Amino acid sequence: MNFTNTIKIFLVAALLTPISLQAQILTSDSIDVFVKQKMQQKHIPALQLAIIRNNKIIKLNTYGTANLEYNIAATDQSIFSINSITKAFTGVAIMQLAEEGKLKITDPISMYLDSLPVAWQKITLQQVLTHTSGLPDILDEDEMVLGHGSEKLALQKVKALPMEFNTGDKFSYNQTGYVLLGQIINKLSGMHFTKFIEERQFKVAGMPLTRFGDSYDVVPNTAGAYRMTKMVDGQFTMNNNPGTAYIQFPLFFRTAAGILSTAGDMANWIIALKEGKLLKDKASIETMWKPAILNNGKIGGFNGLTNGYALGWPTVTRDEHPAVGPVGGGRSALFVYLKDDLSIVVLTNLMGGNPDRFIDEIAGYYINDMHEANGFGLAPNLKKLRAQLLKKGFDNAVSIASNLKKQNASFQLEENSLNTWGYQLLNQKKTSEALNIFKLNTILYPGSANAYDSYAEVLEIAGNKADALTNYKKSIRLNPNNKNAAEQIKKLASK
Template sequence: MKLISFATIFLLLLGSINISTQAQQITASDSIDVFLKNKMQQRRIPALQIAVIRGGKIVKDTTFGKANLEYNINATNETVFSINSITKAFVGIAIMQLAEEGKLKITDLLSLHLDSLPDAWRKITIQQVLSHISGLPDIMDADEQVMGHNDEQEAMQKVKALPIEFQPGEKFSYNQTGYVLLGQLITKLSGMHFTKFIEERQFEVSGMKLTRFGDSYDVIPNYAGAYTLTKKMGSRFIRNKTPGHAYMQFPVFFRTAAGIQSTATDLANWIIALKGGKLLKKPASVDTLWTPARLNNGKIGGFNFLTNGYALGWPTVTREEHPAVGPVGGGRSALFVYLKDDLSIVLLTNLMQGNPDQLIDEVAGYYIPDMHEANGFGLPANLKKLRAELLKQGFDKSLAVVKKLKKKDSNFQLSEAELNGWGYQLISQKNLPAALSIFKLNVALYPGSANAFDSLAEADEITDHQAEALLNYKKSLALNPKNKNAAERIKAIEESILKKAPVKK
């Protein structure tokens, strides 16, 4: 028998480990593809790009769908997407680059560097502007258009005449005016126009070969376009089932707020450059960049439950498990950098209602399994406790389990909204029996809620319990006579029952 050296055995084992790791990555990648294609179909997203970064390298870089619906043009990895407000994250880095050069401090008053500001604006800091807690009036008008007919001087004259909305640091309120001012600040302190400064100091350094400033008016090679499911009819918006064109123009002076066009690959290389010390030299600068601002009361403020804080141009996903920074843009682009995990994900779409930020955590779950929704990730703490017990004792025992948990801990509470949201999440996971149990629990805990009964009735319909659905819709309508959905479903179910009833001879 031929003897094999220890070194040979080690190399064979190492090879098998590498093969196993590669196989896991391929499996994860294939599963992600299936997941994203399903979401594209559900949400009617024409095109989607994804890039995943681990270990300082791009481990997945894929594109699906159509860049152009009219001419049936496929999207590729070189297709360029609008990233809208992710642009603000570039501005945050630009400000921190100037800070590293000693040209400003983020705690400086804006008025220290910019002249001719209204008196009410003079106590606002650069940090407050970056994090949307400044109280500045918004440069966007009631129709969500930039004031001033694309003229910077006219726009600034109009917005400066408006009263301040609240005292600096009082609350979070998303605001575009501040980013126009930051553009002026970067231009003044860098000695070049802010677009040139960002191009030279970020695009070029990161190797972002296809990235540029632009909007719907510009002719951009390989552009994915912009689509929307909403259409304005008079003073209201209606939602269509098929995408139509969206048109957005960003004046040059406004392009610190939105205006960058990029690819998932380029953005991945930008993240790699930032984390690798090529854009900011000091690790402390990156920490500052990604630290959410504190309001006057010590709390943080953000868009929603997910992106619940805001740092220097970077929304934050502040939570105990897998915290992240997560710039989002226009309801169609998002990227998450997971702060405690070796993982970053970029998702770009060309549909304004694509909301890829809602998908990124689930994509992350293919690399970090405990992040899958089906494993309870993202649920509030008390729902996680309930879920753990129900997995042991059965979802059909939900009410009894809740009573035991409340007896054990008097502070144990479940909100109606949390239970309702979890119920629909279970439906999306095709766990219908569990979903039905949770909706039943919700009406047991909140018997005066029309919404809870309406949701239970929907679950009854999905599980083909028509008689129960009819009963629960009627209970919902009795609690809220204005519930149009309940009234419509009652009529539809009753008509269906009549059609199925045997005809008397």
């Protein structure tokens, strides 16, 4: 077959392919490229991805290496620890018992458990689920469960500790309450909570590869666990390559963490939940996904993204494309977008891979305005600034910001937000734009060592070593303990 005929066949095939299918293929390919780039940037050995629309899995893919020691490729059957995403399963279990009339989330935990300290007795199931209880934590300062694996000893030790704060005053991530929830599920369901979750969620949703376990268990096709940090002289330091991580969850702790699963199984779980197979009443799901309101009327969460916490489910509470977003071990995450027909599961085997930080960008391949490059996620005032910069040029950032302030005295640009946006622009290969944003930050916050440090870093990347050196020196004058600036000054001065 000659070259001309080959081209003709290709064109005919392209014309016969539906436009919607062509778009899906292009989207899928673009996501693959993006995911592989993220894996390379973050040193993630293996990643599983599932995307759900219209209660169907429209993309299921696995990338990378499940086992670095033996160079075993990851597959769709590879099993990943989901760590604290387990808490979302516990939230569903509690709501299942609520639908059966066996409890109310507003009930105090003392209705179901005896021998609790007096200060614990009025705490409600809802406050325990949402990490607003003020209970002392059953983890020690090294993130190890108290009691050396003994439930009795662990509870004895934690009950002797004082409350951390007045119930409802703030959000503080706490594992103790989830151990208590496990005891309540045991009592009210008539079976161990692991069995209850297996029967009522894993089997109902169609999750054949999902199970409870940890690093101690021999799990076929496990993707294992890796991390980029190691302990040196009592401090965590960064490795250049992933090292093996060991995680153990005592049986009584597995309402908080301990489920192993696949992206495909997790997608089936989300679909079963949305189709009413796990919870019959839509109001139950609405209650489960409603973030707790603190005593001051606000919500509290992990960070600016997962900024609220509901019944076992972190929430991404925002005006645009809100979501619920369980995260686990800094390695796995799933987002269910509440106003969009879209859910995304990302499981990895790297602690510190933090896929919750790039799930929104994956969503952007289906909802265009969610791309970071289109300004998604920027604070309202930053969006106003961005709109003007796009019209008048980033070189005019200082004067534009000044005019916006004159027009509205309450207009304020936060230092950290500007800094974050600057690095986003840098990642998007927009070095000139990033430089202008970092320069603006030094003008707005002349007393910030970090502002000058970031500006110097990007000047150095841009090849302007003289100005980079000047700004590193300004940074170290403001903060003599800035080790990065000191190292960069030494390096640049020697050239």
